[in-house]
Amino acid sequence: MQQTQTVQDEVQSSAPAPRLGRAIVLTSGKGGVGKTTTTANLGTALAHRGARVVLVDADVGLRNLDIVLGLESRVKHHLLDVLEERVSLDEALVPGKHSESLFLLAAAQSREKDDVDTAKMKALISSLRERFDYVLIDCPAGIELGFRNAVAGADEAIVICTPEVAAVRDVDRVVGLLGNRFRPQLVINRLRPNLVKKGKMLSVEDVNAILRLPLLGVIADEPEIIVTTNRGEPLALRKETATGAAYHAIAARVAGEDVPAPMPAAPKATILERVGSLFGGRHA
Amino acid sequence: MIDFLKRLFGPSGSSTTAKERLRLVLMTDHLELSPELIEAMKRDLVDVISRHVEVDRDKIEVNFERQDSALAMLANIPILSVGRPNGNPTLVPIETVQSPIVANGSAPRVRKRRKRAAKKTAPTSAAPASAAAQ
Numbered sequence: 001m002q003q004t005q006t007v008q009d010e011v012q013s014s015a016p017a018p019r020l021g022r023a024i025v026l027t028s029g030k031g032g033v034g035k036t037t038t039t040a041n042l043g044t045a046l047a048h049r050g051a052r053v054v055l056v057d058a059d060v061g062l063r064n065l066d067i068v069l070g071l072e073s074r075v076k077h078h079l080l081d082v083l084e085e086r087v088s089l090d091e092a093l094v095p096g097k098h099s100e101s102l103f104l105l106a107a108a109q110s111r112e113k114d115d116v117d118t119a120k121m122k123a124l125i126s127s128l129r130e131r132f133d134y135v136l137i138d139c140p141a142g143i144e145l146g147f148r149n150a151v152a153g154a155d156e157a158i159v160i161c162t163p164e165v166a167a168v169r170d171v172d173r174v175v176g177l178l179g180n181r182f183r184p185q186l187v188i189n190r191l192r193p194n195l196v197k198k199g200k201m202l203s204v205e206d207v208n209a210i211l212r213l214p215l216l217g218v219i220a221d222e223p224e225i226i227v228t229t230n231r232g233e234p235l236a237l238r239k240e241t242a243t244g245a246a247y248h249a250i251a252a253r254v255a256g257e258d259v260p261a262p263m264p265a266a267p268k269a270t271i272l273e274r275v276g277s278l279f280g281g282r283h284a
Numbered sequence: 285m286i287d288f289l290k291r292l293f294g295p296s297g298s299s300t301t302a303k304e305r306l307r308l309v310l311m312t313d314h315l316e317l318s319p320e321l322i323e324a325m326k327r328d329l330v331d332v333i334s335r336h337v338e339v340d341r342d343k344i345e346v347n348f349e350r351q352d353s354a355l356a357m358l359a360n361i362p363i364l365s366v367g368r369p370n371g372n373p374t375l376v377p378i379e380t381v382q383s384p385i386v387a388n389g390s391a392p393r394v395r396k397r398r399k400r401a402a403k404k405t406a407p408t409s410a411a412p413a414s415a416a417a418q
Contacts, residue, residue: 195299200298202299202302206302210307211289
């Protein structure tokens with residue numbers, strides 16, 4: 001069966017010169033699964049390791065990454081200002097609040113995704129790779145031009161999936177579009193171990209039995225994430241929390257360290273549940 | 285009492301439902317059968333069957349349905365009369381052609397599919413040739 005033309009076919013890969021940083025696109029197809037939150041936290045954790053990191057918000061028209069990072073009041077220029085050469089890259093890069101090695105290139109809020117020139121976007125990511133160890137690109141939802149522009153300059157992909165039928169289906173589609181060049185790795189987001197235990201949510205194994213991707217890690221659905229997003233302070237700043245530590249473990253794995261993929265712990269069985277297990281299959 | 289407790293604590297199964305729906309939807313996605321292709325398959329099926337029996341071309345239905353681990357193509361082809369056209373419409377019960385399409389559900393990105401020869405019970409009709417539609 002002739003497969004849909006992959007993005008890979010359209011993007012000419014140029015041989016990376018030594019010492020170039022890694023350009024990683026974070027994508028999912030479906031919206032609302034946590035791409036932006038993951039980008040902010042992974043970037044924060046990588047910067048904490050001492051790496052020079054730039055986060056590129058490629059969601060033109062719906063600028064969010066600045067909010068999650070608490071940088072919204074500091075954004076003066078955006079991606080399209082740079083692409084259309086109104087300002088220099090240095091003028092547009094917003095330094096992070098909590099790290100000297102983290103920078104944000106914000107999306108334009110009052111423009112559209114189609115305004116982005118794919119070739120220029122590719123060139124920009126290339127020049128960012130010369131200055132940073134990691135270029136994390138926060139991809140918009142969808143698989144249209146916005147997606148294509150976001151992946152154009154990347155050479156790796158991290159796909160974010162929640163344990164839901166629609167999200168897994170969309171990731172499956174996106175991975176098909178990406179082709180092999182991006183070597184996609186998986187982050188499962190918003191897992192609720194207690195629901196999995198009760199057979200009310202797809203498990204990590206269920207999701208990856210279908211996607212079959214290298215698993216970077218699993219993030220629990222924690223109220224803390226909402227609180228930290230409200231404040232504009234990514235949870236990865238608090239390494240002492242379980243979820244903060246999970247982002248640091250994912251960052252370590254991205255950096256190539258051989259640490260186990262973080263996995264949210266299932267809560268201990270209550271007495272009622274233990275009694276229940278005597279009466280047969282809870283694990284459907 | 286035991287029954288009651290079993291019901292109380294038993295598997296709720298909505299994740300199982302999710303798993304099954306996901307598998308089915310991905311099988312269909314990976315088949316990538318366009319409406320045009322389904323139309324063409326329908327036409328070919330009818331042409332073959334029409335050599336032997338008169339069928340009601342306007343009332344043919346083709347659907348895809350999950351059966352066990354495979355995706356099945358279900359064709360509902362009303363037969364107007366047995367023998368070559370011209371006969372009186374002695375209505376024969378509606379016949380169902382079932383041909384399981386093996387979609388590789390466990391390895392989704394291997395876009396491979398096969399169509400086995402149709403399993404048929406009708407006395408006069410020939411099984412449609414297995415057509416690996418491109």
